[in-house]
Amino acid sequence: MASVTSKYEQRDNSRRPVLHAGVCAYDKGAVKFGCSIRNISEKGAYITFAVGHELPNEVWLIDIPAKCAYRATVKWKRGTGFGLSVWECHQISEIRKPELSFLRRIWLDRTKR
Numbered sequence: 001m002a003s004v005t006s007k008y009e010q011r012d013n014s015r016r017p018v019l020h021a022g023v024c025a026y027d028k029g030a031v032k033f034g035c036s037i038r039n040i041s042e043k044g045a046y047i048t049f050a051v052g053h054e055l056p057n058e059v060w061l062i063d064i065p066a067k068c069a070y071r072a073t074v075k076w077k078r079g080t081g082f083g084l085s086v087w088e089c090h091q092i093s094e095i096r097k098p099e100l101s102f103l104r105r106i107w108l109d110r111t112k113r
Helices: 098-111
Strands: 014-026 031-040 042-050 056-063 068-078 083-093
Touching: 014 068, 014 098, 042 068, 056 083, 056 098, 068 098
Parallel strands: none
Antiparallel strands: 014 031, 014 056, 031 042, 042 083, 056 068, 068 083
């Protein structure tokens, strides 16, 4: 698969283009809203969502079709797009910690639609 890179990017690995449904969540899932995941790698992602939403510095990104939840830090913002640096990843099916159970609930809620 082709990678997405440009002479302006500073990352050390290439992201692969995708168009996945996602959910951004923070405050232990109290705040959540849909987003589009445009590209992703082991260490980062580029997401977009509707005008009017903002993100705190640290968020959870749930990739619905990949069944993964990523703990991430916002690195940059351009319009409705955000670049995230990923530093923790969990397969939804393997989440056992009670404090992360909200990630599974959000994923299940979105897959029932």
